[in-house]
Structure formats: structure tokens, C-alpha cells
Amino acid sequence: MLSLLDLPRELYLIIISHLQPTDLTHLAGVTQDHYLAAQEPLYTDVKITAYSRFVKLVDTLRKVPVVSTISPQQRLRWFKLSDAQLRERDIKHLSLVLDGSVDGQRITGAALSNCIGAVARKCDNVKIHLTLNGGWPRWMSQLEKFGLSNVTELTLILDEAELELDGSWRWTATSPLWDLLFCGSSFADLKKVYVNTRKGNQQTSLQDSVGRAQSHYDSPVAKATSKPAVPFYGLRRMEEVVIAHSQHLTPNVMGTLFGSDIIPQCLTKLEIVDCPSLHALGHLTAIAILLHRALQLVKHLKLHLCRLVSRSSDSEVLSHQYTHKLDEHPEEHPCNIVRELGKRIQHLDLALPFVCSNIFPPRSKISNVFADKPDYPTIARNPVDTLPGRLQAVGYKYRRLICWHGICRDAHKWHDMRESATSIEEDVSWELIMGKHMGSWHVGGCLPVRFHADDELSRPFTEAEMEV
Template structure:
């Protein structure tokens, strides 16, 4: 090995910042005082033992104002607290209870009045510590709460030593290194109920909560569409939902306690909600129809992933294809058309469902113009309302749509000028044109995205996946589209007029329904980042 192949000797500059600061802190008292700020501004604690040591340090250096009684310690701006309950229980031999966790968080909040805390708990369960005791405690300054509720709790008899009572609830969690495990949940409590949600929505237990994520995954898949689950009506009082006024982000992933009534309560009492994720939950298409109607104009990001086993999706598909037999007063909750009509202002959306179709791209005016162009197949059905099967000629449709969208606003403006307009109307027209230009510039600058995934096929027989890529090609300039089809295992990325095939497995593999024998990856890797 030559001298040029040797690695350079370690120096202070090559060490992690925290190690360097700790080394400097030992030089003198002045330097020690100077480096305390950077060391404690944004700490990350990933175990209960480290949390205990952290609290001990805060108590040791705390100072008190005798007049006001206020306490001060290390200056903390944001604390990330990540607790893996499976690891903690295997180490300590007992579960971490809510009262201890809440007490330590209150100590941190007392020393730092404006601190924000992200609390991430992995390998927990709905009816096990600490989650089932959240309603008895207060967790101030926790602005982000992420819970992995994939464990199962059982009631065990007392141990030979008598350390546990006969009726104690002991969470049974897998080891993080275990390969074969059961990851189901108790069927007694994992059903829609108000008590589960009140601890998060009331503002009493988490008074500063802004971002809430609940992941309730299991090997057997979500409980989507189980008999009677979506029919559980949950009634909230006004006090039960006061905390929703501060919620900005809500993620519910395969949560059995989530259904139509919980969704409607969230919509009514969460005016600041701009980021919503609903994945594989037991929510009917009627409720999702109302969600898209009321929430799309205010949301910035929406992730909606409907389970491949959703019987609601299959019912809607059947209804769409026998429209002539439907009562005139019955409106089919077709989600694709809702995205088109009211999803224009969404910066990002991710829509995965058993069936999607061209209505994501076309409104009624454009359908009528396409019908006049005599393209193969029809979008509205024949005179009796029955759908006429047949593939759309994508080239023809793209050409017609480009002409329609280029001349639609121009024709409207020209007609108004011919009819004569007042100065006030002229101002409105100019303002509208300015708004359109500003919107296009914003889209391109912020990089808006759309992600579509057909898990089973198209809403209408005769529709093809290629049609979607052609229609995405003529959407607003600057929006990036990613489209995937599970049956065909194909995927495309469309940006402007550029259409490129991409590897389906890289972009959409995580959306596929898991097989029963497939071992689920460690959720701690995803939630905690280890």
C-alpha cells in the first residue's frame, strides 16, 4: 500500500459535531457554556434509558427564579423522542406506562416553555400500555405523535413471583429480530369507538398536538369492509373534538377504529387540516365522496389508498356499468370525477384504488366535445344509459383536448368582448387571466405531483391504462404524473409532454396487497428510522 492509498488521520474536523462539541466543552468553563446551546437545541432520544439520563441532566443544571418560581435548564428547541416498546420491554422486563412517560415530558416542558416534541412509539397496541392510558395523562408540547399500533395484548395470570396482578393487561410484542410472528390485534377493542379517538381529538391529553399518525398494520391485512364495522356510529360531544382545531396533518393507516363517522367529525372540526392520509381503512365510498366534496378545496396534500378488497369500490363499479337501471335520484359516488372537479388546487395527491378511469382528466364539457368528434367508444353511454364498450383513440382524444383547452378561455373572452363589457367586467377578466398565469407559475415552481395506481383495473370496461398516460400528457404544465397498473405491472411518469416508462416495482410495490406468508418488514425501520 502506497502512502497515497492510506486514509488521512482522524482530526477534529472529521468527527461528528456532537463529539467535537463535547470535546470542546472540557477545555474550560467559558467554552463549556458556549457549546451548550448547539448540543441541546434539537436532541434525538431513542430509548427510555437515555430519556432518564436526559431528565437527570436537566434537573442537575436547572436554575430557579425565586420570585416567579419559574425553572430554566438547557435551551431545547425541538425534542425527538422515539420509544420502541418491544426493545424496552425485553430490556427492562416490564412495559413503559403512560404516567411515567407523561411525567418526564412535563419536566421537559416546564424547563422549556416553547419546546416542541415529536413522540414516536413503535410496537405498541391499542389496549396496552402506554396507549390505553393516554386519556388519564397530559402530554404538553407534543406537537407530533406517531403510533405503531400493530401489537396484540392479552390478559395473563399472575407470575410465580406475584409481581403482576391477575387482571393486568400485558402487551405481547414480537422481538425486533424475530422473523416468524403473529401481528394481529385483539378483536374486542379494535372497533370504531369514541373513547379511542377522544384522547387525540379532545385537546385535553395532547393540548398542543398538530400532527397525528396512526399505523395499525397486520400480517393479515386491513379489516376493510368487515361486516358491520363501517356501520358503527360514533357520537362526539363538542368537548370531544376541541383539539381538532389545531390538527394540520392526519394519517390513518389500516386503523380498525376509523370509519365514516370519525371521518365526518374530523372534517367538521379541523379547519387547519391540510395534509390527510387515509390508507386501507373501512370507509364507504359515500363518505369518501363527501370528503372529496368538502375537503379538496382546502387540502394541500391528500393520500387516499382504497383496499383492493373494498366491496364499496366493486359496488360503485357495478353501478357505473348499469347506469340505465339506477333510480334517477340515486347518485353514484364516483371518486374519479370528484378529483377532476375539485382537486385542481391540490399540490400533491396520491390515489390508489381497485378501479380508476379517464374521468380523472375529463369534465362534462370536454366529454361532450369528444363525443362530437366521433371518437371510438363513448363516455356517457348510449341512449338507454348503458355503457358502450370500446377503446378510445388516444391520439384523437389528445388532439381534441389540446384544441379545447387552448381555445376554451379565449372563446369565452371573445364572446364577452363582442357582447360589450363594462370597465368592472374588464377588470375581472384581466384579473382572471393574471390568476391563471400566476397559478401556472406556482405549479411549476412548487413541483406539484399526482400519483395514480389502479390495483384491479379501470372503472369502465373497455377503458385502457394507455388512455390515462395520454390524458395526463395534456394536463397543466409543470405537474408531474406517476401512473401504475398492478394487473399489467406497468408504470409511467409524465411531465409535460415527456412520457417515460419506469420500473413498476420501484414506484408501486409498496401498494400491492401482501400475501399471507410474506414476512412484514420491521415497522420500527419505517417509523423510527433505524
């Protein structure tokens, strides 16, 4: 009767790769041959959720498993491997989740840097996803001296209240946070960043997110004028950047990130969601610069500006102010920028205070009377959470446009927007939402599909949020 160990090593590893870590642990306890054979898959993907366990992992990696020479049975099939190779524990992916409320008093920047460095030296090609929950103000700034190698993904769920209690943590364009993330020295291998400064109030839907985020132009943070002193060279390696609910993402910071001479050539995904310091009227220049660069670089762009709040809370006053701003600087009109530069982007998700039909390409004046009568899209809209992925899988470009207040300059009505969206190219899909009113889904060459805006606003406000 054949055993699993009688199989060639490649087949053995494929089979046991489908086992859970607990099952692999049980398999390793069957015989010494299985113990050696299970070392590689057991340590390929490791997830640690406590600092004490991380220290134990580092100690384990430093020790070679003590096992007698492999048996002739295993050597028969895996004769090319030495004992040292079979005992090697080579981590490919390490997910490390640390909570400030649990481990905040125990960790220093030097200790974390030493532990991660030990893993990186033992496992040359390890990719580390580091998740930090909490403020961490006492030691995060220490990373400027030590740095964390092999951290390719970083998720920061920061507690804004904790950060403000620490006097040494200054939320400015030159604060340690932005330098740590993007200067390129503290995180030398960083490629993906997710930052959210609303711990304990994580939003599960777009509607919840919007209800808590409103933009006041008279905010002191919004008028900050300091400029970063350190160039963000780390942007050259960035592939994904997601910043959500951070009132300290000021126009100066955003200008340095996406308007400087350092071009993030590798960036494919950018999401800026509900950052109230970005005001659609007061900071229209910074927003225009962001759209100009991002639409030409990334494949996935989500820009959700907050609802505008004026002292009078009058939408007509806001509309008049927005119109005056566009009259002074027509080159900064977001709708025109999207129409001119957004043709090639695969995923575009915008939430703007005012929109107009200029965001769509001009309608064709030539009509084909012999064309077949259009029908509804063959692809199902539900479930809406997976619609962007399903559309792109079959070759469509996904677009979503949310309008908070009204039409730019009152040039037309909302039904004119729907008519403009109906005449789009065949490989493009648009979802249009006007506040809490009815929405419509437009697929090139098909009849529009109406839906309630509440259904759309129940979707997750950002994809990365659902993965944390």
C-alpha cells in the same frame, strides 16, 4: 493566536452547530469556558431512545451546572451574558422514542406526563416528537387524565395483537385512541400525527403494502354504527395526519374526523393508506365526503384504498356492483370529485379500484397546427422516490393514479386514459398505473413516458414510514 472563544458568540455558535453531539461533549470537556459555551448547542436537539435515559435527562435539567465564574477572556467577547444565561440548558427539539417491549412495564401515564411536563416547564419553547412502539394498553388510556404538553408530533407504531388482548381497550369510534389523538385535551399542542397498527410487519414498498391489505365489506368492523360522543376539537390545530394499515379506521371515525362541523383549517397534509375497513363500494359516501373536504383544504393528499375482494373474486362482478352504486349516487363518483375540486392541490396520490377519464379536465377541441412538436420531459423521472419533490420544486403539480381493477362502467379502454392524460395543463404531472401492467408518465406539453408498473410499486408506500 486566536481561540474559538475569541470569536463573537454568534459566530462561535454557528461553527459548533455543525458538530455531532459526541464532538460537542468532547469540546465541553476542554476547559470550563468551553463547557459553558457548549451548553446551549449541546442541548438544542436531543434524541432519547430509552425511558431510563429520559429520567436522567429530566434530573440533569433540574440541576444548574456547577462551574466557577467565567474567565475574563470569555467575558471580553460575551460581556452581555450573565453566568446564569451561559449555564442555561434550553432544549428546542426533543425526540423521545419509547418501546413497549422494553419500557412497557416501567412507565405509567402519570410518570410520563410528569417527566414531559418537567421538560416543558424548564424549556418554554420545546417541541417534542414522541414515538411509541408497541401496544401500551396498560397506561395509554391514563393520559385522558394527565395529558402531555408540548408534544407537537406523535408517532404510534401500535401492535394490533397486543391491543386486542387487553379487554379494556375497545376498538370503536369512541375508543381511547381516537379521543387521545384528536380531542384536543390529552395532546393540547399536537400538530402532526402518524399512526400505523402493523408493528413487526412494516411495509417497505407499495407492492408489499397492497399485497397484505384487502378490503372485505362483510367485515364486522366495517359495519360498526356507533358514533363518537366527544367532538374532535384538536383537529383545528392539526397540520399533518397520516393513518396507515389501521383496520379500525371505520367510516364513522373518518366521518367524524373529516366530515364534521369542526374544520381542520391548518391541515396541509393528509394520508390514509391501506385501511381495509374503508370499502370503495360499501362506504362510497364516506370516501366522497373525505375527498370533498380534503381537496379544498390540504396541499398534500394520499388516499390509497385497498383492493376489493368478493366471494367470487370476479372483477366483472365488482365492476357491475360499482356501476350500480354510481348510478344510484352519481354525485359520489370519485373521478368527478377529483376533476372538479382537485385543480389547486399540489400533491395528489390516489389508489382506487376503478377509474375513468372523467378524472381529467375535458380535452381542448382547438388544436394549434403551428405549435412545435412536443418532446419528452426535460426533468428526469429517476430516481422515482424523489420525483414528487423535484417536480414541485420547479413548479409542477404532482399527481399519481393507481387503478386496481378496471375502468368505471367500462366506458372506455386504458389507452383512452393515457390519451386524456396527454392533453393536461403544462404545470401538471400525472403518473398512471393499471395494476401490474405498464404505467405511463404524463407531463403537460410533453410526450408520455412508458415504464413498468413494478418499478413504481417498489416505491415507499408512505413518506412518513421511511422516517420512523
